[in-house]
Structures are given as C-alpha cells and as structure tokens.
Amino acid sequence: MKTLDQLPDGLDPKLCDILDRLASVFVALSHRIARNGIDENLGGAAGLNTDGDAQKALDVIADEAFMGALVNTQVRHYASEEQDSVVTLNEGGAFALAIDPLDGSSNIDTNVSIGTIFGIFPAKDDPKASFLRAGRDLLASGYAIFGPQCALLLTVGDGVLKFVLDPQTGRFVSLGVIASIPPNSVEYAINSSNYRHWDDPIRAYVDDRVAGSEGPTRIDFNMRWIASLVAETHRILTRGGIFLYPGDARPGYEHGRLRYVYECAPIAFLIEQAGGSATDGQEAILDRVPDALHARTPFVFGSKNKVARVATYHDLPHEETSALFGKRGFFRV
Ligand SMILES: O=P(O)(O)OC[C@H]1O[C@](O)(COP(=O)(O)O)[C@@H](O)[C@@H]1O
Ligand SMILES: [Mg+2]
Ligand SMILES: [Mg+2]
Structure with a gap:
C-alpha cells in the first residue's frame, strides 16, 4: 500500500515512486522524532559536515534513511547537505535528487518544528552538472515539516499540494491545492x-x-x-x-x-x-x-x-x- 497516493493524474509513475519512498521516510522519521529522548538522543553531536556545520545524530540518521530508501529507484544522483559530493545511487536513473535531510537542526532538542527539504531535477550524465543549474529546471520540490502535525507540501509545477500525515494509519492524506500566498502582510x-x-x-x-x-x-x-x-x-x-x-x-x-x-x-x-x-x-x-x-x-x-x-x-x-x-x-x- 502506498504512503502517499492522491498524486496528480498523469504524473510520471517513476516520479510517483520516488515521492512515495520519500514519504515513507517522513513517516519513519516522524515516529522517531516523537520518541526522541525515550530510547535515543537525536540531538546528540555527530561530527562536522562538509560546510563545517556541527552535525546532530538526526542529520546523519535522516541522510542515511533517505539514501537507503532510494536504492533501486530512478534517482540516479543524490546531493545532500550531509555529503561532500554527489552520490550516484542508481546508474541510468532518470532523476537527480537534492536534499536537506534535516532542516533546523538547532531545534531538534527544543521540540520546535524541523523538517526535510528536497528538489528533483532531470538527471544528466555528469553528477555535478545535474545540480549546478538554475532552479527553474526543477521538476518537483517540497518539504516535510515535523511539528505539532507532520505535513508534506509538494509542487510538481502546477500549484502547491498539501498532505497531512494521519498518525493512525501512517499514510499521508491529501488536503488539495493550497490557496495563494496573500500579496501583502505585516x-x-x-x-x-x-x-x-x-x-x-x-x-x-x-x-x-x-x-x-x-x-x-x-x-x-x-x-x-x-x-x-x-x-x-x-x-x-x-x-x-x-x-x-x-x-x-x-x-x-x-x-x-x-x-x-x-x-x-x-x-x-x-x-x-x-x-x-x-x-x-x-x-x-x-x-x-x-x-x-x-x-x-x-x-x-x-x-x-x-x-x-x-x-x-x-x-x-x-x-x-x-x-x-x-x-x-x-x-x-
Ligand atoms: O541560526 P541562524 O543563523 O538564525 O540560521 C537559521 C537557519 O539555519 C538553518 O537551520 C539551516 O539549516 P540546517 O539546520 O539544515 O543547517 C535554517 O533552517 C534556518 O533558517
Ligand atoms: Mg537547512
Ligand atoms: Mg540540514
């Protein structure tokens, strides 16, 4: 059974598969974050990433979980905040996935919302060239937010779709296309x-x-x-x-x-x-x-x-x- 269905009609099934795999990791991370401090310390120090940022345990756990879930998919190249260079996961795959596996690391221990950000490009043969390009080339992007509720906001280029995780079923429920951002605000x-x-x-x-x-x-x-x-x-x-x-x-x-x-x-x-x-x-x-x-x-x-x-x-x-x-x-x- 899928974790994320109700995706737009006509969306490339290979892309749907990737989105569903990502959604499964969001569910797993959401459960794990809810248990932080009970059986592990997700905010514990885990080293430094390539940018010299302090890594927390959850940064590394999330990165490994996404990489693992994307083996045997159409994700050819994987570029992560937590990896020095592009990892080629599946030769011949059609897509290149850019990811911040855990955004807002400084908030892990404070029980403030954290999340995952991702973008999907069409893959090129050259791993780096798949990512060093204008964001206009993105086919899809989104984020999961782990807050009072776990939600997924996603675009495939036709508005922004909102999904909310039903904790009882472990599946995302579509709430449809969100309203436009008001043009003014204080x-x-x-x-x-x-x-x-x-x-x-x-x-x-x-x-x-x-x-x-x-x-x-x-x-x-x-x-x-x-x-x-x-x-x-x-x-x-x-x-x-x-x-x-x-x-x-x-x-x-x-x-x-x-x-x-x-x-x-x-x-x-x-x-x-x-x-x-x-x-x-x-x-x-x-x-x-x-x-x-x-x-x-x-x-x-x-x-x-x-x-x-x-x-x-x-x-x-x-x-x-x-x-x-x-x-x-x-x-x-
Ligand atoms: O601590 P600062 O300088 O206010 O920066 C906050 C910003 O840093 C970030 O935490 C950076 O993301 P990471 O946690 O993925 O490194 C953003 O989420 C946030 O907007
Ligand atoms: Mg970030
Ligand atoms: Mg991060």
Whole structure:
C-alpha cells in the first residue's frame, strides 16, 4: 500500500515512486522524532559536515534513511547537505535528487518544528552538472515539516499540494491545492542579531519596519524568527509574510547562510507556485545558477509585494539607506 497516493493524474509513475519512498521516510522519521529522548538522543553531536556545520545524530540518521530508501529507484544522483559530493545511487536513473535531510537542526532538542527539504531535477550524465543549474529546471520540490502535525507540501509545477500525515494509519492524506500566498502582510522574519553585520539596504528595510507607524511606512509590523526554514516557509505559505536571510559581513556569510541547491531553490519553486516571490534580494532565485554544490545565496521570499519592496531598498542612494529613518524620505512606503 502506498504512503502517499492522491498524486496528480498523469504524473510520471517513476516520479510517483520516488515521492512515495520519500514519504515513507517522513513517516519513519516522524515516529522517531516523537520518541526522541525515550530510547535515543537525536540531538546528540555527530561530527562536522562538509560546510563545517556541527552535525546532530538526526542529520546523519535522516541522510542515511533517505539514501537507503532510494536504492533501486530512478534517482540516479543524490546531493545532500550531509555529503561532500554527489552520490550516484542508481546508474541510468532518470532523476537527480537534492536534499536537506534535516532542516533546523538547532531545534531538534527544543521540540520546535524541523523538517526535510528536497528538489528533483532531470538527471544528466555528469553528477555535478545535474545540480549546478538554475532552479527553474526543477521538476518537483517540497518539504516535510515535523511539528505539532507532520505535513508534506509538494509542487510538481502546477500549484502547491498539501498532505497531512494521519498518525493512525501512517499514510499521508491529501488536503488539495493550497490557496495563494496573500500579496501583502505585516509580518517579517529575519535574525536581527546580525543587524550590525548587514549592508545598508537591509538595515534601512528593518529600521523602517521597527519604526512602524512612527516611521516612513506609517504601518506597524510584527516579527517572527523560528530558525527552521521549513517552519518559516510553512507559516508564509499559510498566511503570508516575508523571510530574509541576507548576506552579511561575517566571514563565510558573504552570501548568507542558506544553500542554493537543496534549500533555496526547492523552497523558491514552492513559493512561486503558491503565487509568492523568491529572490536574492533583487533577482529571482530560480534564475540563478550555483557554482558549487554547497554554494550559499542571500534569500528573500514570501508575499509578492513585500519581496518587491526589499528590492527597492537596494536602489536607494547611499545617503538614504545610511540616514536615520527620521531624516529619510517617505518614498519607501
Ligand atoms: O541560526 P541562524 O543563523 O538564525 O540560521 C537559521 C537557519 O539555519 C538553518 O537551520 C539551516 O539549516 P540546517 O539546520 O539544515 O543547517 C535554517 O533552517 C534556518 O533558517
Ligand atoms: Mg537547512
Ligand atoms: Mg540540514
């Protein structure tokens, strides 16, 4: 019996098989996460990944579970946050799968939502070339979120489908195509502790949100920061808003923190399919081409009008973005 049925009619059965295998791993991980601390410690240290990030036990467990589940499928190439280079799983397979097996690792022990992000490209003969390409080439992308409920959000290029795991049957139930992201919102998400490292346009953007009704926008805003990209995405898909992880002046953060191939491109595809926008601050994420498997990119996504507003701050003259908000013009509203 399938873990994930009710996929769109006419979808390539080979792709359906891969999605079903991924869904089976989501179910297994969801059970295991629910038992964290009872028979194992999923947040325990497990080493360093290729990017120098501390790996938690669950990062490694999830990576191995996905790789194992994809043997004897049409996934030819597998590119994971937890692997230095591309792993060729099935010679001759039709697809290349990019994956962040466990997103939001710092939240494993805090019982805050975590997840898995994935994107599926048509495979090329060259393993790396299968991934070093524009996100526009994605055939499918999605994420599983392990939160108060386990949900799967998926696009195959025709809107965003939502599935919720029924814990009693261990199968995902389709809730259909989600509504479009509202084009406007007063909620923004950014890690403000990096304020002093940001460039002027991002500082000016946040200054104006913090100033609220007393600043040039004349609007009061609200802020969220969960430190799990899947959870921020889920909130924005549900009620709109904007997420920013810009580049900053910290060594290694020139292009932000988030990785193009297995974090930003798959999320950007979902966001565009839900009627939102995803950029590097100015240009569409899906049009960029990464130069390395673990390349990072500044990432801004969410409600269309809000994402467009961020781009306008990059066009302001230096005197505008560096001045105190009270002295700035009123044309950023
Ligand atoms: O700790 P910071 O700098 O706020 O970064 C938080 C971001 O890092 C991430 O946790 C990175 O993902 P991983 O946990 O897969 O490394 C994102 O989910 C989140 O948006
Ligand atoms: Mg991640
Ligand atoms: Mg991860």
